[in-house]
Amino acid sequence: MLKDISDWELVGYGGKSTLEKEELRSPNRIDYLIKYPREFDEGVSWEDSY
Incomplete structure (x- = not known):
């Protein structure tokens, strides 16, 4: 299921990591x-898999 997050607040960007990441805050x-x-x-990296 996809969720619309267009109105969520961008809290910040992830710190040290090999993957790009963002921190978001929902309306609640x-x-x-x-x-x-x-x-x-x-292929994929071990970090990218579940």
Whole structure:
């Protein structure tokens, strides 16, 4: 299920990490960390998998 987060507040960007990430706050004041996967020519990293 996709969720519209266009009105959520950007709290900050992730600190030291190999993945790009953003911290968002929902309207009901719950903070979420969004991590974006890296692109590889082939396969994925252990950090990008579940």
